[in-house]
Amino acid sequence: xxxxxxxxxxxxxxxxxxxxxxxxxxxxxxxxxxxxxxxxxxxxxxxxxxxxxxxxxxxxxxxxxxxxxxxxxxxxxxxxxxxxxxxxxxxxxxxxxxxxxxxxxxxxxxxxxxxxxxxxxxxxxxxxxxxxxxxxxxxxxxxxxxxxxxxxxxxxxxxxxxxxxxxxxxxxxxxxxxxxxxxxxxxxxxxxxxxxxxxxxxxxxxxxxxxxxxxxxxxxxxxxxxxxxxxxxxxxxxxxxxxxxxxxxxxxxxxxxxxxxxxxxxxxxxxxxxxxxxxxxxxxxxxxxxxxxxxxxxxxxxxxxxxxxxxxxxxxxxxxxxxxxxxxxxxxxxxxxxxxxxxxxxxxxxxxxxxxxxxxxxxxxxxxxxxxxxxxxxxx
Numbered sequence: 001x002x003x004x005x006x007x008x009x010x011x012x013x014x015x016x017x018x019x020x021x022x023x024x025x026x027x028x029x030x031x032x033x034x035x036x037x038x039x040x041x042x043x044x045x046x047x048x049x050x051x052x053x054x055x056x057x058x059x060x061x062x063x064x065x066x067x068x069x070x071x072x073x074x075x076x077x078x079x080x081x082x083x084x085x086x087x088x089x090x091x092x093x094x095x096x097x098x099x100x101x102x103x104x105x106x107x108x109x110x111x112x113x114x115x116x117x118x119x120x121x122x123x124x125x126x127x128x129x130x131x132x133x134x135x136x137x138x139x140x141x142x143x144x145x146x147x148x149x150x151x152x153x154x155x156x157x158x159x160x161x162x163x164x165x166x167x168x169x170x171x172x173x174x175x176x177x178x179x180x181x182x183x184x185x186x187x188x189x190x191x192x193x194x195x196x197x198x199x200x201x202x203x204x205x206x207x208x209x210x211x212x213x214x215x216x217x218x219x220x221x222x223x224x225x226x227x228x229x230x231x232x233x234x235x236x237x238x239x240x241x242x243x244x245x246x247x248x249x250x251x252x253x254x255x256x257x258x259x260x261x262x263x264x265x266x267x268x269x270x271x272x273x274x275x276x277x278x279x280x281x282x283x284x285x286x287x288x289x290x291x292x293x294x295x296x297x298x299x300x301x302x303x304x305x306x307x308x309x310x311x312x313x314x315x316x317x318x319x320x321x322x323x324x325x326x327x328x329x330x331x332x333x334x335x336x337x338x339x340x341x342x343x344x345x346x347x348x349x350x351x352x353x354x355x356x357x358x359x360x361x362x363x364x365x366x367x368x369x370x371x372x373x374x375x376x377x378x379x380x
Contacts, residue, residue, distance in 0.1 A: 071291055088117060096165055098165075112166065112210075112237065113163055116163075118240075118243060118269035122347045122348065123212050123347070124209075124212065134149075134270075135272075138257075165236055166235065167234060168233060169209075169233075170230070170232075171231075175208070176227065183196060187316065191316050196316065198320055205234075207320060209234045210361050211235050243269055244369065245370070247261055248374065249261070249374060249375070251377070252379050253275045253378070253380050260369060272348040274341070277351035280351075283336055284380055286378075289330070289376060290372065290373075292327070295326055296324060297315050297318055298316040298323050298324055299316075300323075322340075325360045326360045326363070327340050327364055329363070338355070338358065339356070339363060
């Protein structure tokens with residue numbers, strides 16, 4: 001379970017060569033088993049490739065429409081030099097709706113608090129898994145605690161400074177009005193729609209609050225979440241502080257993590273990602289960010305996808321269920337980028353076709369912390 005920490009630590013230390021970078025590798029401590037969450041029975045997604053939505057084109061053809069892309073803003077030297085704490089400032093303590101530290105609620109609270117501390121567990125689901133273990137270890141490293149990947153007393157004490165984890169929320173007309181529509185499986189079916197909107201209100205609320213729809217239902221049993229005015233319990237993620245400007249992005253293929261580095265060479269934010277596959281590997285090397293497209297159209301050309309059936313080209317409309325989600329950030333390596341996803345629960349559990357895939361909310365967070373020319377180090 002902890003092999004990724006050792007692999008990542010060696011690779012990142014060699015890349016940054018900075019004595020100030022916190023060590024990621026510690027003596028592994030077996031993770032204590034967590035009680036199973038009180039969710040409906042649903043298997044974890046198998047680590048199998050998703051449809052080839054971000055295949056690399058050998059000829060000059062962009063994945064998103066050129067008119068959707070704009071240059072990233074120029075780098076602000078002053079903001080890059082501002083000293084930043086390794087974690088966002090703690091918030092004034094307030095009573096949490098729930099205070100469990102074990103079981104489904106306990107693990108869900110920990111995931112929310114790590115998300116608030118810029119150490120994302122990916123989709124919040126109240127379940128123990130690889131993304132959660134990596135997030136716990138990442139938080140412990142940034143907080144100066146022994147890295148064990150376990151939620152011990154010291155880790156909980158540090159996490160709860162970023163609470164409360166859960167809050168009440170009253171659904172608005174905007175939350176429930178849609179438009180919602182079923183999304184076809186084929187690219188050509190998607191191309192016929194006016195927008196790649198959310199399938200339903202639960203999916204929309206899940207994205208808004210960074211939570212798996214089934215976990216949101218488990219928090220609110222029997223509540224009709226299609227009705228404006230209904231009060232529900234949600235993760236406290238709407239006021240997460242904005243990320244400071246990064247001097248560099250590092251993506252570890254082995255650890256399946258994207259990290260933001262400050263001017264002191266320290267990691268200050270961490271996000272799970274899906275990277276390349278054996279067939280379409282992550283392009284290891286030094287690149288930089290060039291452009292950004294928010295809510296982009298998506299170009300589909302089956303000739304550029306290995307194994308795709310021959311067919312005409314198609315342009316897919318924007319939307320959160322686009323193959324590249326709500327954001328595309330283009331790298332200096334043509335046809336490669338950092339982008340969102342329509343399937344947040346599969347992040348780090350499935351392969352991409354060479355690009356770096358994040359949850360939609362995480363890629364939006366990162367896009368506010370980068371600028372034109374931000375270095376991107378892709379390491380094994």
